[in-house]
Amino acid sequence: MSDYLLADSSLSPGVIYRLLSGSICPRPIAWVSTQDTHGNTNLAPFSFFNVASVNPPVLAFSPLLNGSGERKDTVRNLKDVAECVVHVGSEELIEALNTTSASLPPGEDEFALAGLEKASMPGVSVPRIANAPVAFGCTLYDVIQFGDQPLAGTLVLAQVVSIHINDALWDGRHVDMDLLKPVGRLAGSDYIRISDRFAIERPD
Numbered sequence: 136m137s138d139y140l141l142a143d144s145s146l147s148p149g150v151i152y153r154l155l156s157g158s159i160c161p162r163p164i165a166w167v168s169t170q171d172t173h174g175n176t177n178l179a180p181f182s183f184f185n186v187a188s189v190n191p192p193v194l195a196f197s198p199l200l201n202g203s204g205e206r207k208d209t210v211r212n213l214k215d216v217a218e219c220v221v222h223v224g225s226e227e228l229i230e231a232l233n234t235t236s237a238s239l240p241p242g243e244d245e246f247a248l249a250g251l252e253k254a255s256m257p258g259v260s261v262p263r264i265a266n267a268p269v270a271f272g273c274t275l276y277d278v279i280q281f282g283d284q285p286l287a288g289t290l291v292l293a294q295v296v297s298i299h300i301n302d303a304l305w306d307g308r309h310v311d312m313d314l315l316k317p318v319g320r321l322a323g324s325d326y327i328r329i330s331d332r333f334a335i336e337r338p339d
């Protein structure tokens with residue numbers, strides 16, 4: 136057994152990253168498109184992701200500063216154009232999703248790199264991935280920056296202003312998980328499918 140008081144310990148940010156990302160899992164994956172002022176689009180996955188509010192609907196995801204303390208293109212773009220489209224990482228597009236996690240120079244388009252078509256998204260100027268079954272068009276609600284050191288998070292709160300959903304997977308009430316096939320991220324290169332589900336009734 137080990138206990139660490141972080142203020143007194145010498146755990147490096149890299150070690151803390153692996154402890155957090157190896158323990159807090161599986162994590163859903165936000166696959167986020169953004170755009171700069173010149174109309175260049177960007178696409179990147181973020182597994183530090185969840186629902187923050189339903190009414191109003193707000194999503195939360197957190198790009199970290201990189202190892203040199205620099206912002207990722209997603210955050211840079213959000214400062215330019217305060218809109219994004221959040222897709223849900225799923226099995227069918229997982230190879231393309233992984234491709235879009237490459238660090239390209241700013242202005243280079245991960246849609247093209249991953250061979251993905253764009254489609255317009257109501258309410259925002261940023262395009263969605265044409266064949267993604269679910270997409271949330273968002274405007275920027277708030278950003279919380281946790282300092283400027285390497286691996287500091289930038290918590291992005293994005294208010295949902297439009298929803299695209301394939302009718303095959305939504306009956307107006309429930310999303311069909313077997314068709315959506317969302318994947319969860321574990322640690323490192325590991326992912327998990329939803330094929331081993333179980334249900335527990337909630338207490339009254």
Ligand SMILES: Cc1cc2nc3c(=O)[nH]c(=O)nc-3n(C[C@H](O)[C@H](O)[C@H](O)COP(=O)(O)O)c2cc1C
Pocket residue numbers: 164177178179180181182183184197198199200206207208209210232233235236237238239320
């Ligand atoms: C499945 C997956 C999840 C990821 N989650 C995060 C995350 O939550 N935060 C983060 O900073 N980087 C995350 N990354 C790495 C970013 O996707 C990567 O740094 C990407 O190049 C950032 O793109 P951008 O510079 O175009 O914004 C993840 C990568 C993968 C493959």
